[in-house]
Amino acid sequence: MSVNPPFRADVVGSYLRPERVKNARTQHATGAIDTAELKRVENTEIAALVERQAQAGLQLATDGEYPRSWWHFDFFGMLGGVDVVELDHGIQFQGVQTRPLGLKLDGEVGFPADHPMLEQFRTLKPLADAAGLVPKFTIPAPTVLDFRLENSAFEDSPYGDRDDLFEDLAAAYRAAVQAFYDAGCRYLQFDDTAWAYLCSDVELAKATSRGVRSEGLAERYASLINASLRDKPDDLVVTTHVCRGNFRSTFISSGGYEPVAEQLLGECNYDGFFLEYDSERAGGFEPLRFLPRGNQVVELGLVTTKSGTLEDPADVRRRIDEASAIVPLEQLALSPQCGFASTEEGNVLTEAEQWAKVESVVALASEVWS
Numbered sequence: 538m539s540v541n542p543p544f545r546a547d548v549v550g551s552y553l554r555p556e557r558v559k560n561a562r563t564q565h566a567t568g569a570i571d572t573a574e575l576k577r578v579e580n581t582e583i584a585a586l587v588e589r590q591a592q593a594g595l596q597l598a599t600d601g602e603y604p605r606s607w608w609h610f611d612f613f614g615m616l617g618g619v620d621v622v623e624l625d626h627g628i629q630f631q632g633v634q635t636r637p638l639g640l641k642l643d644g645e646v647g648f649p650a651d652h653p654m655l656e657q658f659r660t661l662k663p664l665a666d667a668a669g670l671v672p673k674f675t676i677p678a679p680t681v682l683d684f685r686l687e688n689s690a691f692e693d694s695p696y697g698d699r700d701d702l703f704e705d706l707a708a709a710y711r712a713a714v715q716a717f718y719d720a721g722c723r724y725l726q727f728d729d730t731a732w733a734y735l736c737s738d739v740e741l742a743k744a745t746s747r748g749v750r751s752e753g754l755a756e757r758y759a760s761l762i763n764a765s766l767r768d769k770p771d772d773l774v775v776t777t778h779v780c781r782g783n784f785r786s787t788f789i790s791s792g793g794y795e796p797v798a799e800q801l802l803g804e805c806n807y808d809g810f811f812l813e814y815d816s817e818r819a820g821g822f823e824p825l826r827f828l829p830r831g832n833q834v835v836e837l838g839l840v841t842t843k844s845g846t847l848e849d850p851a852d853v854r855r856r857i858d859e860a861s862a863i864v865p866l867e868q869l870a871l872s873p874q875c876g877f878a879s880t881e882e883g884n885v886l887t888e889a890e891q892w893a894k895v896e897s898v899v900a901l902a903s904e905v906w907s
Contacts, residue, residue, distance in 0.1 A: 538906055542671055542724040542774045543809035543834050543870055544596045546902035549778050549842075550675040550726060551608065551876030552601035553883045553891055555582050562606075562881065579603050580660055587664040593892060594899035597724065598670040600661045601878075608728055608879040609677035609685075610638060615652050616709060618644035618694075619682070640686055642694035646705045648712040655720050662721050671724050674717060678727035678777060679706045679765050680758045684734065688748040699750065703761055710765035718773050726776045726811070731758060732801050733781040733813070736792035755800040762805045769806075776809035776836075780875055781818060793820020802835075803827040809834040814856070815841035815874035822860045828868065835864060838874035840898055845890030853901055871902045 538545045554562075561578040564570045587598045605611040614621035622641045658674045665672035683699055683706070696702045717725055734740035735758075741751050762777075769775060779794075779801070794801070794812065802810060802825070810828075813819050814837050828835060837860055839853050853871070860869055877884055877891050 538596075538903065539870070542597060542673065543776050543811075543836055544671075544902075545870045545906045546595060546899040547597065547811070547836050547870060547872040548590075548595065548599065548895060548898070549811055549838075549873060549876040550599045550602060550673065550728070551878045552586060552599075552603075553878050553886075553888050554601075554603060554881055555585075555888075558582050558603050559881070576604075583660065584664050587661070587668050587670065589892065590895075591668045591670055593895045594903075595895065596671060597673045598661070598665040598668060599673050599675065600657060602675065602876070604657050606881050607638075608675070608876070609681055610640070612654060612676050613640055613682055615649070615654065617647035617649050618642055618705075619646060639690070640682065641690045642686070642696060642702070645695055646682075646702065646709050648709040648716065650716065652713070652716070655716055658717060658720050658722055672722065673724040673726065674722055675726040675728055675778075676713065678729035678731065679710050679761055680729055680731040682706060683758075683761070684731040684744060684749060686747070691748075699748070700757075703757070703764075707761055707764035707767075711768050714766065714769055714773070714775070718770050723772060724774050724776075726778060727762075727807075728778045728780065730780045732779045732794075732797050733792070736794060736796045738792075755797045756804075759800040759804040762807070766806050774808045776811060776834075777805070777807050778811035778875070779813065780879075781813055792818070794824035795820065798824030798827045801827075802833075803829065807833065809836060809870075811836040811838060811872055813838045813874045814860075815839060815843070822863050825860060825863045828864055830865070830868075832868075834868055834870050835860075836870045836872040838872055840871070840873045840894055842873045842875045842877045842884055842886075842891075842894065845886035845893075847890075847893055847897055850897070850901055850904075854905065857905055866906075871898050871905070873898060 557578055561575050565575040583600045583603055586601045590598045610621050613619050620641045620643050621638055662672045735755055745751055839856055840848055
C-alpha cells in the first residue's frame with residue numbers, strides 16, 4: 538500500500554449527506570436556524586465522517602462536501618467576477634434535469650483571500666490530523682468553468698471571448714492552489730467533467746451551441762491546467778477526477794478516453810488521475826498507454842457509486858489485471874468511480890451500501906498491492 542497520496546485505496550470526495558445535515562440546511566433556508574447553527578451541525582457531522590473514514594481503513598479523509606450544495610457552483614460562485622444565476626433550464630442528465638442554475642461573469646475572475654472553502658479546509662484539517670489521516674480537499678477544475686459558460690455569461694463582462702478569460706482563470710487557480718497550500722493542504726483534487734464531455738459528440742455539439750470553440754479544445758485545456766498548476770509547490774499532490782456526470786445516480790455522457798487521452802494523460806501535470814471505469818460507457822483501458830512511465834498514478838474507478846450493489850471482487854481484480862497489461866501495477870490504484878453525492882441530493886443508495894463500497898475498495902486494494 539502507498540504511503541503518500543494518491544493512495545492505493547482512495548475516494549473521490551463526496552458522501553451522502555446525513556439526515557441531520559439535510560434537515561439543518563432546510564431549516565437554514567427557511568430562517569429557522571442561523572448560519573452559526575448550520576455550521577455547528579455540519580462540523581459535528583464532518584467530525585463523525587472523518588472517524589468513519591478511519592474505521593473504513595482509508596488513509597485520507599474528506600469533509601464529504603457536506604457544506605456544499607453543488608460540487609462546482611458553490612466554489613465558482615465564491616470567486617471574484619463570477620455569479621451563480623437562475624436560468625430557464627438546468628443541466629440535462631439521462632431522464633432528469635438539475636435545478637435551473639448557471640454561471641455569469643460580472644467582473645475580472647479572481648480567487649479572493651477569504652474564499653469560504655479555505656475555512657472549510659481549515660475545519661477538516663485538525664480532524665483528519667487527529668485521526669492520523671491525510672486531509673484531502675476537492676474543487677472543480679478551471680476547465681469546468683469555461684465549458685459550462687453560455688454565450689450570455691459574457692455579456693457585460695470584461696472578456697471579449699473565452700480565450701480572453703483563460704489568463705485570469707489560470708491566475709485565479711494559481712492563487713487558489715497557493716492559498717490551500719498555505720492553509721496546510723497537501724492533497725488537492727480538481728474535479729472535471731469537461732474532459733469526458735470532449736469524448737462525446739453529443740456533448741460537444743451542445744458545447745458548440747453555447748459558444749465553446751471545440752477545435753483544438755483538448756490542447757487548450759491542457760495548457761489551461763498546466764498554467765493553473767505552474768507554481769504548485771513540490772510537496773503538494775494535485776490529482777484530477779474525470780466524470781461523465783453524477784446526479785441522483787444518473788449520467789450525462791458516454792465515450793471512451795481515446796479522443797483526449799494524449800492531452801489529458803500525456804500532457805497535464807497532475808500527480809494522479811481518477812478515471813471512471815465502472816461501465817462500458819468509459820470504454821477500454823487502451824488509452825492508458827499515454828500515461829508516462831514515472832510517478833503519476835491512475836486511480837481505476839471500478840466500483841460504482843450509482844447503485845448499492847457490490848461488485849464481485851474477482852471481476853474487479855480481473856479488470857485491474859487487464860489495466861496492468863498497459864500500465865505498470867505500481868502506477869495503478871483503486872477508487873469508487875465518483876463521489877456518492879456530487880450534489881446535496883445524493884445518489885440512490887443507502888449509507889450502509891455506501892460504506893460497504895468504500896470498505897470493498899480498501900479490502901481489494903490491500904489484496905492487490907500488499
